[in-house]
Amino acid sequence: MEKFIKHTGTGVPLRRSNVDTDQIIPAVYLKRVTRSGFEDGLFAAWRNDPEFVLNKDEYKSGTVLLAGADFGTGSSREHAVWALQNYGFKVVISSRFADIFRGNSLKGGLLTVILPQADVEAMWAAVEADPSTAITVDLESRTVSYGSISHPFAIDDYTRWRLMEGLDDIGLTLKQTDSIDAFEEKRASHKPATLPIRS
Amino acid sequence: MGKTLAEKIWAEHIVRQADGEPDLLYIDLHLIHEVTSPQAFDGLRLTDRKVRRPDLTIATEDHNVPTLDILKPIADPVSKLQVDTLRANCKEFGVRLHSLGDLDQGVVHVVGPQLGITQPGMTIVCGDSHTSTHGAFGAIAFGIGTSEVEHVLATQTLPSTRPKTMAINVEGTLKPGVTSKDIILAIIAKIGTGGGQGYIIEYRGSAIRALSMESRMTVCNMSIEAGARAGLIAPDETTFAYIKGKPHAPENWDEALAYWKTLYTDSDAKFDVEVDLNADDLEPFVTWGTNPGQGLPLNASVPNPADFADSSERTAAERALEYMGLTAGTPLKEIAIDTVFLGSCTNGRIEDLRSAAEVVKGKKIAPTLRMLVVPGSARVRLQAEAEGLDKVFIDAGAEWRNAGCSMCLGMNPDQLAVGERSASTSNRNFEGRQGKGGRTHLVSPLVAAATALRGKLSSPADL
Numbered sequence: 001m002e003k004f005i006k007h008t009g010t011g012v013p014l015r016r017s018n019v020d021t022d023q024i025i026p027a028v029y030l031k032r033v034t035r036s037g038f039e040d041g042l043f044a045a046w047r048n049d050p051e052f053v054l055n056k057d058e059y060k061s062g063t064v065l066l067a068g069a070d071f072g073t074g075s076s077r078e079h080a081v082w083a084l085q086n087y088g089f090k091v092v093i094s095s096r097f098a099d100i101f102r103g104n105s106l107k108g109g110l111l112t113v114i115l116p117q118a119d120v121e122a123m124w125a126a127v128e129a130d131p132s133t134a135i136t137v138d139l140e141s142r143t144v145s146y147g148s149i150s151h152p153f154a155i156d157d158y159t160r161w162r163l164m165e166g167l168d169d170i171g172l173t174l175k176q177t178d179s180i181d182a183f184e185e186k187r188a189s190h191k192p193a194t195l196p197i198r199s
Numbered sequence: 200m201g202k203t204l205a206e207k208i209w210a211e212h213i214v215r216q217a218d219g220e221p222d223l224l225y226i227d228l229h230l231i232h233e234v235t236s237p238q239a240f241d242g243l244r245l246t247d248r249k250v251r252r253p254d255l256t257i258a259t260e261d262h263n264v265p266t267l268d269i270l271k272p273i274a275d276p277v278s279k280l281q282v283d284t285l286r287a288n289c290k291e292f293g294v295r296l297h298s299l300g301d302l303d304q305g306v307v308h309v310v311g312p313q314l315g316i317t318q319p320g321m322t323i324v325c326g327d328s329h330t331s332t333h334g335a336f337g338a339i340a341f342g343i344g345t346s347e348v349e350h351v352l353a354t355q356t357l358p359s360t361r362p363k364t365m366a367i368n369v370e371g372t373l374k375p376g377v378t379s380k381d382i383i384l385a386i387i388a389k390i391g392t393g394g395g396q397g398y399i400i401e402y403r404g405s406a407i408r409a410l411s412m413e414s415r416m417t418v419c420n421m422s423i424e425a426g427a428r429a430g431l432i433a434p435d436e437t438t439f440a441y442i443k444g445k446p447h448a449p450e451n452w453d454e455a456l457a458y459w460k461t462l463y464t465d466s467d468a469k470f471d472v473e474v475d476l477n478a479d480d481l482e483p484f485v486t487w488g489t490n491p492g493q494g495l496p497l498n499a500s501v502p503n504p505a506d507f508a509d510s511s512e513r514t515a516a517e518r519a520l521e522y523m524g525l526t527a528g529t530p531l532k533e534i535a536i537d538t539v540f541l542g543s544c545t546n547g548r549i550e551d552l553r554s555a556a557e558v559v560k561g562k563k564i565a566p567t568l569r570m571l572v573v574p575g576s577a578r579v580r581l582q583a584e585a586e587g588l589d590k591v592f593i594d595a596g597a598e599w600r601n602a603g604c605s606m607c608l609g610m611n612p613d614q615l616a617v618g619e620r621s622a623s624t625s626n627r628n629f630e631g632r633q634g635k636g637g638r639t640h641l642v643s644p645l646v647a648a649a650t651a652l653r654g655k656l657s658s659p660a661d662l
Contacts, residue, residue, distance in 0.1 A: 016518075017511045018392060018490050022629040027608045031263060031277040033237035033284045045631045069511060070393045073426065073490070074629060075608075076328040077235065078344035096393055099362075099428050100328055104344035156360075158220050169346070170248070173354045176215050176223060180251075180356055183214045183225050190455035191227055192316045194295050195254040198446045 001109045003166035007090045008136040009063030011127040011146075012053055017068035021101065024072065024080040038083035058131035066123050067094040072101025081108045091137045093144065095120050106159050107169060113137060113144060113153045122149075139164055201465020203364045204433050205399040208339045208462070212322045214356055221358040227321040227338075229351045230307045231258035231294065233285040234610070235326030239349035240288040251355045253293040257316065258285060260299055261306045263610035266573055266600035269299045278611065292352075305576020305602040308332040308544040312416065313578050315445025319434035319459040324351055329544045329626065331422040334431035335415035336438055337462045339399065341428040362428065363471040365398040366464075369406040371478035376658050378554075379414035380546060380624070380643035382406065382476070383421040384484035388494040390474060395427030398472065401464060402432050406478035412441040413550040420545045421626050424491040433463045483658040485531055486628045486641040488519035493628075495531065497646065497658055503527035522630050523638050524618070531656050534640070538621040539570040539651040540633070541644055542600075543607040546624035547575030549582050551644040556588045558648035558659050559595040565654030570597035570647075571613060573605040597651065609634045622650040 029041030046052040053059050065084065071094040072080060081104045084092065092110065095117040105112045115123075126146060127133050135146045139160055144151045162169070173180075202210070215223040229252075236258070243249070250256060263278040273279035282299075289296035297303040303310055308329055311317040319337035324330060326348045333340035343357070351357055369382055387394075400422050407415070415432050422430030439456060442448050449455035482496035493516070495502065504516035504527065520527065525534070541547075541555050552574060564570050572592045574580035580602055583589055589599045606613040607625035615621055615637025624647050628639040640656060649657040 017515055020490065020627075020629045022608075022627065022632050026631055026635070027262075027610045030234050030610065031275075031281050033241070033281060035238050035241075045635060070426075073392050074328065074423075074627060076326055076330075076342035076344055078238075078326075078346060081344070096396065098393075098426060099396055100342055100344065100423075104346065107344065107346040156219075169358060170242075170246070170350050170353050173223065173350065173356055173358065176356075177354075179215045179223070180225070180354060184355075187225075188454075188458065190449040190451050190458065191321070192318055192447045192449065193254045194228070194257040194316060194447075197295060 001166045001168055004109055004111055004139055004163045006136065006138045006140060007063065008134055009090060010061060010132060011064045011066045011123060011135050012059045012062035013124040013127050014053055014065060014067045015124060018070045018073060019067060020074035021072060021077050021080040022074055025077065025083040030077060030079050035082055036086055038079055039086040042083040042087045063088055063090045064135045064137065065089050065092045066120060066127060067092055069094060069096045069117060071097050073098040076100045078104045078108065081105050081110050085110050093120060093123065106163065109163065111137060111139065111163065115144065115151055115153055119151050201468035203464045203468045203470060204337065204401055204431060204462055205339060205364050208320055208322065209361050211320070221360045223356050224322060224359045225356055226324050226351050227255060228311070228316060228323045229256045230311055230323065230325035230330065231256060232261050232307050232327065233281045234262040235345050236288065236348055237281065237284045238345050239352055240292065242349040243292070243352060248353045250292040250294060250352045255355060256352070257295045258289050259297040259304055259307050259310050260285060262604045262608065264299055264603045265611050266603050266605050266613055269601045302577050305579065306544045306547060306604055308420065309548060309575030309579060312336070313445070313576060315442050315447040318442060318449070318455070319438060319462050324357065328423040329420050331428065331430050332416050332420040332544055334419040334422065334429055335412065337431055337434035337459070339429055339431065342423065362397055362399045365395060365400045365427070366470040366473045367400055367402050367476065368473060369402065369404040369476045369478050371406050373406060373478050373481060376645055376660055377481050377483055378643040378645060379410050379417045381481055381484040382478065383418045384486065384491070384494045384641060385481055386476060387421065387425045387491050388484070389476065390425055392424060392490050392492040393426045395422060395425040398427050400425070400427045400430040402430060407432055408435065411550060412437055413548045416548070417545055421491065424626055434459050483643060483646050485646060485656055487523065487525060487531060488516065489522055489628055489630050491626065491628060491641060493519055494641070497531055497656060499531055501525045501527050501529045501531065532661065534656045535567065535620070535654060536622045536650050536656060537568050537619045538615060539568060539647050540573070540606040540621055540623040540625060541571065541647050542573030542575065542605055543625040544575065545626045546644050547573060547579065549579050551624065552579070552583045552588050555644040555648035556591040558645060559597070559652060560591050562595055562652050564596040564651040567654050568651065570651045571600060571606060572597050573600045574602050576602045606633050608632060622647050622656060
């Protein structure tokens with residue numbers, strides 16, 4: 001996974017709340033067996049609308065998505081994270097994210113930042129007034145800044161460390177194999193197994 | 200101080216705990232399907248890793264399989280590649296797979312319980328948000344993304360931070376015609392689609408205890424629609440009786456039972472949040488908008504966005520009415536439906552089919568609509584056929600299909616056309632969920648059946 005320390009880019013104001021994963025990428029786009037190429041499915045239902053924010057020239061090179069509350073509700077599809085990343089987004093800012101989406105994003109290196117709704121709205125206004133506004137998201141100092149404004153954000157130390165180091169969770173867990181072996185030794189024998197097959 | 204049920208199960212599965220790190224949680228059962236697993240198996244191959252516990256892993260084909268002509272090659276080449284990839288991966292890594300045509304093929308959350316592999320006190324994950332269904336047995340069950348699927352395949356564990364606990368107390372007695380689907384739709388309308396974010400919900404109270412096992416699954420299934428990754432119900436005699444005799448029921452039954460009986464929230468335990476709902480007052484519930492929290496009793500009318508105090512809810516309601524093609528003030532019972540979908544991991548089990556069949560028996564569905572009946576699994580389909588339910592539906596004019604996720608998410612050919620309106624027993628009414636431009640009203644199986652007969656949103660009492 002690529003390290004995330006600091007990113008500077010322009011913002012895309014998505015003034016919608018409850019953007020669910022079926023809006024981020026509809027199910028018909030989930031049939032690929034690779035992790036790439038999902039950008040064509042991103043917000044597919046809205047992309048035909050010339051007024052949709054991603055279709056406006058001034059926002060086409062944006063890398064920081066400024067979303068409404070409850071972003072990423074719905075399914076567990078990590079394709080939603082891949083679609084945002086494949087399209088070029090590095091950061092999503094919202095006042096509230098759905099749990100599974102947030103977990104997926106932070107595992108995959110897409111930084112999701114929680115700011116109060118009033119701050120998100122102020123960023124919408126700033127970016128709409130000047131789409132070239134540079135937004136810097138600094139994981140080291142845990143701040144989002146643009147113009148003369150700087151907002152601190154919270155992220156737990158462990159996740160921050162993993163993202164800054166670009167570490168893969170599986171590699172970290174495999175260092176604990178002894179603990180897993182020990183746990184399995186003590187596991188109750190009445191717990192079900194899928195094999196051998198019983199009918 | 201005592202512990203809640205979720206805290207007990209969580210504590211029993213901690214492999215490793217360290218300050219400032221998420222707990223490393225042991226996973227008792229990993230369910231797999233074709234959509235969220237290919238990239239995970241690919242990851243294993245790239246790093247030369249194996250599946251640590253194939254004997255705690257099971258796969259089936261559900262999300263994009265056709266419900267017609269299931270023994271012919273899958274017509275959509277992209278769907279076919281995904282299903283073929285699952286078959287190849289399961290073979291290579293030694294994972295048990297129930298393929299199309301197999302007795303235990305079906306929606307993954309119907310298959311686990313029917314095999315008796317879903318049991319109290321377990322941790323269960325699947326790359327599907329409706330994994331919360333299995334919480335009905337008193338298990339911690341939640342959906343995960345593909346990176347986590349790979350993690351569980353490789354290690355049988357998952358680094359996780361324990362969610363907070365929420366109790367939802369449903370006391371009272373449901374009126375006839377009101378079901379567990381109405382309970383959960385009412386809960387979501389009450390706490391909102393983000394209300395459960397960060398929590399494991401425990402559903403409690405006399406109305407929950409009175410529910411059958413399958414009705415409990417419907418409640419837990421839609422925990423995610425309230426924002427909670429997991430929802431559970433303490434196991435009791437209803438749970439034990441359901442598991443007994445299933446293929447994978449414990450051989451050392453007494454030992455398992457003794458353990459299961461320790462699985463309840465202690466009387467002095469404290470939840471982080473408690474929510475109360477009165478079952479006596481509940482009516483059949485339907486959604487009018489484009490998220491599952493936008494629901495109302497069937498007797499109500501389409502709301503006026505201007506009546507919402509919160510500005511973002513008002514904007515969301517305006518957008519929803521526009522998408523749904525609805526006018527404020529229209530009685531919900533006057534909304535004409537084009538397609539009725541009975542099925543899914545929410546309501547595709549045998550009890551759901553029985554209750555809907557009871558309503559349509561000997562009658563004809565409205566000539567203006569089509570009704571799709573999609574059993575949750577091949578086993579449910581055969582059981583229904585043994586009871587003659589297929590004939591009841593076919594005689595009424597409905598289509599009797601094979602098992603799969605089908606129109607719940609429209610990955611296979613079962614989709615709504617642009618502007619088409621459904622009454623659906625599934626779990627999500629998102630824009631385009633059942634097909635691009637399709638409009639979804641979430642309903643119970645009883646409302647689905649009555650709607651099929653009357654042609655407009657209805658409960659059996661309206662017939």
